[in-house]
Amino acid sequence: MTPELDRRRFLKLAGATAFVAACGGSTATASPSATASVAPKATGRISVYSALNESTNNQLFAAFTKATGVEVSALPLAAAGDLQTKITAEKNNPQADIFVGGSSEFHDPLGKQGLLEAYQSPNAKDVAAQFKEASGLWTGWYTGIFGFISNTSRLNAEIGGKKPTTWDDLLDPIWKQKLILPDPIKTGGGYIFIATQIFRFGRDETKAMDYMKKLHPNILSYGPTSPGVITSISNGEAAGAPNWSHDILTEKAKDPTRIDLTVPKDTGFEVGAVSIVKGTKNLLGAQAFVDWVLTKEAGDLNTKLSNRGSVRTDVAPAPGAPTLTSVTLVNYDRQWATDNKTRIQKLWQATVGIQ
Amino acid sequence: MRSLQREPALLLALLAVMALVLTFVVYPQLQVVLTPGPGGYVQYLQEGTWVRPLRNSIQLTLLSTTTAVLLGFVYAYAMVYSNMRWKPFFRLVGILPLLSPPFVVAAAYTLLFGARGVITYGIFGQSPNIYGLNGVWGVQTIAFFPFAYQLIADALSRSDPRMEQAARNLGAGSWRVFRTVTLPLSRPGLGAAILTTAIYILEDFGNPQLIGGSFYVLPTEAYSLISSFGEYTSASAVSTILLLLALGLYLAKVRLDGGRSFVTISGRASSMPRPPVSAAVSRACFVACLALAGIILLVYGSLLVSALTLRFPNNLQFTTEHFQYVLSGTNGDALRNTLVFSGVAAALSAPLALFGGWLVQRGKWPGRGALDLLLILPAAIPGIFFGLGYLLAFNQRWLDFVDRGLLIIIAFIFWNIPVGYQAAVAGLRQIDRSIDEAATSLGASSLRGFRDVVVPMLGGSLRVGFVTTFVRSVTTLSLVIFLFTAPTTTATIRIYQLVGDLNWGAATAYTVADIGMAIVALLIFAALARGRIALGAARA
Numbered sequence: 001m002t003p004e005l006d007r008r009r010f011l012k013l014a015g016a017t018a019f020v021a022a023c024g025g026s027t028a029t030a031s032p033s034a035t036a037s038v039a040p041k042a043t044g045r046i047s048v049y050s051a052l053n054e055s056t057n058n059q060l061f062a063a064f065t066k067a068t069g070v071e072v073s074a075l076p077l078a079a080a081g082d083l084q085t086k087i088t089a090e091k092n093n094p095q096a097d098i099f100v101g102g103s104s105e106f107h108d109p110l111g112k113q114g115l116l117e118a119y120q121s122p123n124a125k126d127v128a129a130q131f132k133e134a135s136g137l138w139t140g141w142y143t144g145i146f147g148f149i150s151n152t153s154r155l156n157a158e159i160g161g162k163k164p165t166t167w168d169d170l171l172d173p174i175w176k177q178k179l180i181l182p183d184p185i186k187t188g189g190g191y192i193f194i195a196t197q198i199f200r201f202g203r204d205e206t207k208a209m210d211y212m213k214k215l216h217p218n219i220l221s222y223g224p225t226s227p228g229v230i231t232s233i234s235n236g237e238a239a240g241a242p243n244w245s246h247d248i249l250t251e252k253a254k255d256p257t258r259i260d261l262t263v264p265k266d267t268g269f270e271v272g273a274v275s276i277v278k279g280t281k282n283l284l285g286a287q288a289f290v291d292w293v294l295t296k297e298a299g300d301l302n303t304k305l306s307n308r309g310s311v312r313t314d315v316a317p318a319p320g321a322p323t324l325t326s327v328t329l330v331n332y333d334r335q336w337a338t339d340n341k342t343r344i345q346k347l348w349q350a351t352v353g354i355q
Numbered sequence: 356m357r358s359l360q361r362e363p364a365l366l367l368a369l370l371a372v373m374a375l376v377l378t379f380v381v382y383p384q385l386q387v388v389l390t391p392g393p394g395g396y397v398q399y400l401q402e403g404t405w406v407r408p409l410r411n412s413i414q415l416t417l418l419s420t421t422t423a424v425l426l427g428f429v430y431a432y433a434m435v436y437s438n439m440r441w442k443p444f445f446r447l448v449g450i451l452p453l454l455s456p457p458f459v460v461a462a463a464y465t466l467l468f469g470a471r472g473v474i475t476y477g478i479f480g481q482s483p484n485i486y487g488l489n490g491v492w493g494v495q496t497i498a499f500f501p502f503a504y505q506l507i508a509d510a511l512s513r514s515d516p517r518m519e520q521a522a523r524n525l526g527a528g529s530w531r532v533f534r535t536v537t538l539p540l541s542r543p544g545l546g547a548a549i550l551t552t553a554i555y556i557l558e559d560f561g562n563p564q565l566i567g568g569s570f571y572v573l574p575t576e577a578y579s580l581i582s583s584f585g586e587y588t589s590a591s592a593v594s595t596i597l598l599l600l601a602l603g604l605y606l607a608k609v610r611l612d613g614g615r616s617f618v619t620i621s622g623r624a625s626s627m628p629r630p631p632v633s634a635a636v637s638r639a640c641f642v643a644c645l646a647l648a649g650i651i652l653l654v655y656g657s658l659l660v661s662a663l664t665l666r667f668p669n670n671l672q673f674t675t676e677h678f679q680y681v682l683s684g685t686n687g688d689a690l691r692n693t694l695v696f697s698g699v700a701a702a703l704s705a706p707l708a709l710f711g712g713w714l715v716q717r718g719k720w721p722g723r724g725a726l727d728l729l730l731i732l733p734a735a736i737p738g739i740f741f742g743l744g745y746l747l748a749f750n751q752r753w754l755d756f757v758d759r760g761l762l763i764i765i766a767f768i769f770w771n772i773p774v775g776y777q778a779a780v781a782g783l784r785q786i787d788r789s790i791d792e793a794a795t796s797l798g799a800s801s802l803r804g805f806r807d808v809v810v811p812m813l814g815g816s817l818r819v820g821f822v823t824t825f826v827r828s829v830t831t832l833s834l835v836i837f838l839f840t841a842p843t844t845t846a847t848i849r850i851y852q853l854v855g856d857l858n859w860g861a862a863t864a865y866t867v868a869d870i871g872m873a874i875v876a877l878l879i880f881a882a883l884a885r886g887r888i889a890l891g892a893a894r895a
Contacts (some may be wrong), residue, residue, distance in 0.1 A: 047841075054856040073841045077848075078855035084585035086837055090744045093755070095840070106585050185571060186564070186579040220470065221486040224564045224575075227857050235668065236471045251857050255666065324445070341584065342402055349407075352571045 042288035045071040046280075049087065051080035051101035053250075056305040063301055070285045080106040081188075087277060091115055094279035097286040100293065103188065103270035104138055105338055110275065111137030111247065117276040119287055123294035131271050131311045138269035142302055143294045143309040145322050145329075146192060147245035147263040149230055153176070154239040155260075163262040164240075167197065170264075171211070175218040178239040180229050183222035185345055188270075193242050194348055195337040196268035199330040203345075209351040216352040231267050234259055245322050246307035252320075261320070264329045272308065363467050365801050374712055376729050378771045384736060385746030388598070390747075391592040399592040405576065409596065412557060412572040415488065419495040420553040426496060427503025427548060432645065433640030434504075435511040436537075436632050439640065447874075448648040450656055453501045453826040454873055456847050459866045461565035463654050463661075464494050466668060473657070473668050487570030494562045497650060499555055502774060503548040505823065509815040510544020512786050513539070516629045523630045534629070543784040547777035551607045554601050554734040554773070560833060573597050574737050577810050578833075581739065594740040601735025604730060655870070662864035677864030686849065686865075693846040694872055696760060697828035700767030705820035708772045709813060711807050713777025717791065719863065727780075734773035738833030746837045746888065760843045763835055767828040775820020782816040783809070822877065829873045 012096035050057050061072040077083050080102025085112055087096060110116050120136040131140035150163055164170050184190035220238045221231035229241045230251050248261040274293050276286045292298055299310035307318040317323045380697035430449060433439055446636035467474050470482040490616040522532045560574040580586045661667035665674050715727045745766050794804040839848055846869040
């Protein structure tokens with residue numbers, strides 16, 4: 001490691017200590033005297049549970065190792081709920097140091113159960129409050145925006161080439177049996193879609209359910225996984241589907257004329273989080289990871305690899321990718337959406353009469 | 356079997372098997388069952404979200420089991436009784452549906468038979484909506500008939516040709532012989548087939564998840580709760596409901612069986628050929644098997660095409676890039692892990708299942724019923740909960756020295772024991788006790804009687820156990836999802852990742868490599884057994 005990097009680490013840690021001291025927090029791990037004399041350096045290896053895309057993991061972790069010297073032993077699983085469950089089940093003998101990726105909904109319950117280690121990264125100070133947990137149990141570092149994928153040839157042939165600009169546009173009978181919605185019972189994306197409608201109507205559940213009921217005849221099928229729905233639209237099984245913008249762009253890159261992305265007004269979004277698992281055997285290494293994913297370098301790389309947005313304002317979005325400022329968002333209340341999930345799902349099932 | 360007091364070795368072996376089952380089936384599963392706590396159960400039951408999936412699960416299990424067992428019986432009958440051609444081919448094709456890694460094969464059905472399917476839309480211009488009850492029913496029938504086929508073929512081939520020959524000599528036609536001799540004598544195999552198939556269908560997740568659409572069943576409910584919403588306490592409650600249903604199926608089977616005897620192998624081995632079936636029946640068998648094999652080959656063929664083309668089904672330009680990806684870097688490590696874990700597990704699970712079957716079927720000790728149930732029950736535990744139980748039970752600091760790969764192997768052994776065990780019990784019920792008693796009355800110990808007399812006669816059951824454990828281990832995703840670590844990643848985990856990454860080409864290439872590796876391994880296994888152990892079950 002170069003002396004310059006050493007200095008950078010030192011400054012970061014000094015900053016962290018100062019920050020924590022300023023907040024009067026009790027999460028400081030290095031005693032002030034130790035920080036003042038010799039900066040403890042993150043070394044060794046960390047175990048990372050990652051819900052990021054397969055294609056993102058390898059390059060992102062390699063860049064982290066290059067920047068900090070800390071090795072990564074990655075356990076990738078593209079289902080954040082599985083990782084959340086795994087961390088919960090491992091609480092007697094934690095195997096992970098870091099849980100990265102997946103919407104904050106998957107990190108937050110772990111924090112509430114006392115399974116996460118609070119850490120206020122100095123690099124998180126510019127991150128807007130809505131993207132991070134106040135005490136530092138988890139920190140948001142990327143964003144995902146809910147959009148709409150259309151199959152270009154079917155859109156042109158059957159819908160007159162008109163992409164939806166609002167979610168209400170999908171109620172047009174021209175879409176009859178031509179939409180696929182990620183299943184609201186089986187997928188996070190499908191549930192976020194319903195919650196988005198509820199917030200769009202100012203939490204008027206009756207109006208939102210009325211919307212879902214009118215939408216139902218236009219839905220060919222409710223898809224089992226969000227990425228699976230993208231494949232279906234790409235294959236022309238249906239003309240369009242609500243889905244994650246970044247995944248739509250990834251698919252579009254393979255064959256730009258086949259499908260397209262559009263983001264209807266008043267849409268929902270997710271905040272991708274990173275957190276440190278309590279009981280980590282390499283706290284410094286884990287903190288270095290959180291610091292690093294919040295850098296511009298990591299933001300740029302993740303944006304390039306996954307088409308997701310960054311919580312940092314100095315990170316440019318991927319080409320063609322929507323940003324939180326370029327689209328109109330609903331006032332999405334994550335806590336409310338989590339707390340009311342089972343009730344809303346049942347309400348929806350009863351409304352559309354699904355067996 | 357002599358009394359246990361007089362044979363300490365036997366007592367010891369019995370206690371060892373009990374201890375193993377308690378440690379690796381009961382204890383981990385108890386962790387899952389206890390997870391929700393009384394309050395959790397009350398809350399989940401009150402929410403009522405389980406009522407519809409429960410009803411759907413029961414309906415689907417009844418439908419799919421009926422058709423899968425019927426198909427399995429036809430296939431087994433054709434393999435054992437008819438003189439049709441191409442039997443080795445049909446035997447191999449009959450294994451393929453067992454090699455269905457979740458997500459990929461079910462997805463292949465939609466690509467072929469879905470609204471824009473290559474067959475349905477491409478050839479016939481139809482856009483059927485296959486999502487829903489009918490779609491899952493069809494796919495499950497194909498996916499699960501091989502379990503029924505293996506167990507039934509094993510039982511049929513053990514029936515004594517002399518009985519059928521005798522019936523024929525007394526003037527019965529071939530249909531009458533089948534109805535009044537063959538069918539009744541193969542009842543143990545049939546009962547085992549129905550029970551196992553039903554339980555596996557009940558806990559099937561992959562097919563209802565991908566083809567079921569809004570037809571929710573209990574396993575999809577449980578998986579969604581975990582994967583999409585991280586609610587594993589409610590999911591554990593679903594797992595318990597599934598266990599209770601399987602218990603119900605088990606009790607129903609015990610009642611149906613009664614205490615009948617199905618002995619067809621008496622003291623003397625028979626070398627008499629089976630009475631010939633008519634040429635017309637053979638032809639009908641051939642046509643039926645050919646139709647079934649056609650559907651199966653279409654599905655697996657499409658995987659191969661997809662693995663070798665740029666973007667199936669939209670761009671069919673030939674490429675080897677997907678296979679290059681599979682073999683590049685450390686991607687191949689997962690294939691090696693899968694091969695090692697599955698091979699070791701199968702080699703240990705099959706004899707253990709046979710021994711367990713012998714202890715239960717021949718023993719006269721108290722508590723046999725409990726062991727019987729415990730050796731069948733793992734079939735009813737969805738893989739994700741079997742793995743979760745292992746994580747809860749064995750992820751302890753004092754066990755950190757245990758290699759995680761070993762943990763996966765142990766999980767494979769016990770999760771897959773039911774089919775081999777059922778085959779062993781069904782086989783033993785057709786073999787006269789007097790045969791092994793002859794050995795013990797000549798002074799051999801019970802254990803020696805088992806080794807030298809019973810095992811050689813139950814090669815078919817051993818084979819069923821080996822093949823099933825191997826292919827189910829090669830293809831399971833759910834079981835390993837909570838148990839794998841970075842160095843012990845398996846092929847199915849890699850496939851799952853690639854599907855999630857929309858990399859369908861690489862996912863199918865990985866699947867083809869996984870299935871191909873399994874087939875090669877099974878062929879080597881067959882060759883090593885010097886032809887005595889044929890693929891599949893039937894000794895035609």
